[in-house]
Amino acid sequence: MTVTETETETTDAGADSCAGPPQGDRRPDGADRYTISEVAALTGLTAHTLRWYERIGLMPHIDRSHTGQRRYSNRDLDWLALVGKLRLTGMPVADMVRYAELVRAGDHTYTERFELLKQTREDVLARIAELQGTLAVLDRKISFYGDAGRALASERT
Amino acid sequence: MTVTETETETTDAGADSCAGPPQGDRRPDGADRYTISEVAALTGLTAHTLRWYERIGLMPHIDRSHTGQRRYSNRDLDWLALVGKLRLTGMPVADMVRYAELVRAGDHTYTERFELLKQTREDVLARIAELQGTLAVLDRKISFYGDAGRALASERT
DNA sequence: CGCTTGCCTGGAGTGCACTCCAAGGTTCTA
DNA sequence: TAGAACCTTGGAGTGCACTCCAGGCAAGCG
Incomplete structure (x- = not known):
């Protein structure tokens, strides 16, 4: 039961400084409802790519505003940081999708x-x-x- | 033609253990006229890819037999080994072509x-x-x- | 002599990972 | 309240690095 995947990530924010975009601009938990362009700025990915990741099943379900716009959480940012690291290794996107499916499966x-x-x-x-x-x-x-x-x-x- | 002896290559073909291909099956200089399939076996590239490398200018001019078939030399194999290493670094093929052009330029x-x-x-x-x-x-x-x-x-x- | 195998060519096709477009709806700023 | 700047979607397009195909030539073998 204690094997939820997520808690380590939240402390991971500044852990590795060398590569990747700085993620120091986070909002505190509870106020973490980023638009897609904010996430694009934080991660270095384009909004296109973020939507594409979602379409292929690489992202968990992203929360939406009352009008249907995406609102990303700190947890989503954590996931994207991991995805970014895995991407650096050359891991195919399909394999990352597989991992995402496993996480979703429980x-x-x-x-x-x-x-x-x-x-x-x-x-x-x-x-x-x-x-x-x-x-x-x-x-x-x-x-x-x-x-x-x-x-x-x-x-x- | 000289393909009779080359069945020895088949042992090495699948033995692609970890890093670059072992280049122990070379013939001595002077007798180094490999067919495209021999080079494919030695390098792990396909014959298609070898022809493609040539077409895009990544290879120097390859010698031909009297009937127009490619005959690779040990020097060509050296070049392919370097290309293979550079490819591992993720260098784009276009950059390698640039380097090849510089070498050709003198x-x-x-x-x-x-x-x-x-x-x-x-x-x-x-x-x-x-x-x-x-x-x-x-x-x-x-x-x-x-x-x-x-x-x-x-x-x- | 025909059969098989290997090689030749230009050009078309494939798979991956994005990347962009059109045609709208929404949110922020003045 | 106007208008810029954002956001939405499905689907089409792009660039890279191969990968394959059709149609044909050349050599060895029974």
């Missing part, structure tokens, strides 16, 4: 979500390793170009 | 190539940092799920 999907996160973690580690391999290649090439700058040797590649 | 583009490589290096470092940020988020979430899992387990006991 606590009994806990194990599956856990496995999905662990798999994603492995993928991220693998991608970091790949990038470090590429970095080594680049460094070799850069130092070659640096040397060639003095020697002015003719080269291919 | 030695006087040395500085520009150097700058491009250094910029790419910065991009890779930034992406690694992003991924490490994401990793932190995932780890926090995973440990939360782990705790919740133990809680559930102990509840059940």
Whole structure:
């Protein structure tokens, strides 16, 4: 029962500062009814993309004003922050939709979500390793170009 | 034609373990005239993609047999290995084409190539940092799920 | 000799992740 | 209360990186 997905996120706001848009402009809980353009500004996504995310099932049900306009909550912002992180890993949107479905389905999907996160973690580690391999290649090439700058040797590649 | 011996490649074909393709099946320089399907097996790219790379200017001029079929050299394989690494970084194909053009243009583009490589290096470092940020988020979430899992387990006991 | 396999070409098609449009209704500012 | 600036929808369009197709040439084999 205690496996609700959401509570950690609310404290997550300033946790990772390096990447992503700053989310310091939040309103306190209770007054958190952001329009779509506010959310666009906060997340760096376009309003188009936010509506599209909703259409494909990547967002939970978004609250609406009495006239039908979207009103996003801090919790929605938390979810979008997670989605943004996952997107950075190269995870396909379809997989994120799958995760969103699991969250919506309730606590009994806990194990599956856990496995999905662990798999994603492995993928991220693998991608970091790949990038470090590429970095080594680049460094070799850069130092070659640096040397060639003095020697002015003719080269291919 | 010379495709009789090349069945050895089939062992390597599916063995695409983790990072770049192992390039241990090369022939010595001087005997390096690979068909397009051999190169496909060695690089993990499809023949379609190899022809497409050529069409968009991402490959240097590829040698041809007397009947017009492509014959790739070890040098071409080296270039493809670099392209593969750059592709892993998420560099757009258009940028790689730009780099290829600089290489074709000759030695006087040395500085520009150097700058491009250094910029790419910065991009890779930034992406690694992003991924490490994401990793932190995932780890926090995973440990939360782990705790919740133990809680559930102990509840059940 | 025909059959199969591999290769050639230009151009069309695919899948993903947005991105935009038209035609309205709503909310804020002066 | 006017008008700008926002919001709504379904559906169509875009850009990237392939991916495939049709129609044909070339070589090895029984």
